[in-house]
Amino acid sequence: MSEPIRTDSGIEVEGIYGPDEHRPGSFPYTRGVYDTMYRGRVWTMRQYAGFGTAEETNERFRYLLDRGQTGLSVAFDLPTQMGYDSDAAMASGEVGRVGVAISSLDDMRRLFAGIPLGEVSTSMTINSTAGILLALYVALGDEQGVPRSALSGTVQNDVLKEYIARGTYIYPVDRSLRLITDVMDFCAREIPRWNTISISGYHIREAGSTAPQEVAFTFANGLEYVRRALEAGLEVESFAPRLSFFFAAHNDLLEEVAKFRAARRLWARLLRERFGASEAACRLRFHTQTGGSTLTAQQPLNNVVRVAIQALAATLGGTQSLHTNGYDEALALPTEESAKLALRTQQILASESGITATADPLGGSYYVEALTDEIERRALEYLEQIDRMGGASRAIEYMQEEIHQAAYRFQMDVESGARSVVGVNVHREEEGPVRIGQPDYSALEAGQVGRLKAFRTSRDDAEVRARLGAIAAAAGTSDNLVPHFVDAVKAGVTLGEISDALRAEWGSYDG
Helix, strand or coil, X not given: CCCCCXXXXXXXXXXXXXXXXXXXXXXXXXXXXXXXXXXXXCCEECCEECCECHHHHHHHHHHHHHCCCCCEEEEECHHHHHCCXXXXXXXXXXXXXCCECCCCHHHHHHHCCCCCHHHCEEEEECCCCHHHHHHHHHXXXXXXXXXXXXXXXXXXXXXXXXXXXXXXXXXXXXXXXXHHHHHHHHHHHHCCCEECEEEECHHHHHCCCCHHHHHHHHHHHHHHXXXXXXXXXXXXXXXXXXXXXXXXECCCHHHHHHHHHHHHHHHHHHHHHHHCCCCHHHCCCEEEEECHHHCCCCCCCHHHHHHHHHHHHHHHCCCCEEECCCCCCCCCCXXXXXXXXXXXXXXXXXXXXCHHHCCCCCCCCHHHHHHHHHHHHHHHXXXXXXXXXXXXXXXXXXXXXXXXXXXXXXXXXXXXCCCCCECCCECCCCCCCCCCCXXXXXXXXXXXXXXXHHHHHCCCHHHHHHHHHHHHHHHCCCCCCHHHHHHHHHCCCCHHHHHHHHHHHHCCCCC
């Protein structure tokens, strides 16, 4: 029998829930998706990292793993996200600037050098090229001798939010949705522990939405993916249990906690009522990242407090994994010092705050329960409007406009002083400039381009042409493209070459 959990004063903590409340782990999961929540297993501490070159990012991964991080999370540069190799004309000046540059299997080998893929869980924030990055990861796992059944992680793979809020789309909407269902189908058959999509409210919130809009628009996208998967012939039970979500945590502590509670309950009801999913398939499992848009360049050390509040909201709200931002991220990529402090913030919450002793500790609060109900009600109103428009793929402009209006109202409140931001419009003071070193991006780009050219000389060109021809042919059929991607990257075909082959067949989205 395990030791009882006690407070610092020696009081034994029991699970106490009102007679009319659903218990944690019970449908519709308002109080948590598992009955013991953090008493059984604390959330995964998954710090996001991506620094120019694969070697630098590998170094940061090792640094964080050595300090207690329990999962990896990869940020990719814009060319990788947009389907361009590092030597493409469109990539010039952007290589490695907002994440790691990955063009080939050689880059992937260097990214995970010395990291056994069967022993880590890896999240990759990638959307339009998610199928290709997954193929690179699978190919590397095959090289390492890791059974595909042992690979675990997530590809974000949520392209609708790119059209709505972020902009790293490539292909027409229907073609992009076909790639998503291909990934779902491939993983259901080949990589059962892989989360095939992380349906992202984070970027919707970062673009300026309200909390109810974040929930509603994220779920509108999620429902579209479920419908498309069903139309492609997948059974709901084959993919719904591996759906995951990605939310932001902002500064209004109790509203954020209520948002997470409302989201769990609403998603469970939607899947049950619309698709007849089993209770297990209705669990809303989600990753949270603290709010990048809430960080200020003014008085950046204030961001330490903001991140702590947001991390507390995520954990009180029952997140399954968490990334905490560095306090200097409004200025540059986080330093080692700020990245370590961000991780320590999570570790202190897990080890010292006492919040892991019971599930949903704010459940039963009159205020939190009322906010939970109201966020669910408002989110459902948005969903009903999107349904009337034909679903998320037909309501992109509507969601864009709603987000723009919310962002405008927020900014007007800050500028008028109706909303206080410490260090920006209240409690301001003169400060010296904050100096944070920046890498030499020109040298970084030149090195990456040189490696890529050397990699191309080592390939069998006839095999490369054959693999690209197979992808082009499959693009015009209903064949799953992911196995073709895997075969191609093993033959040395690059991310940009695969993306260009699909552009030639499908065209590009022109907005």
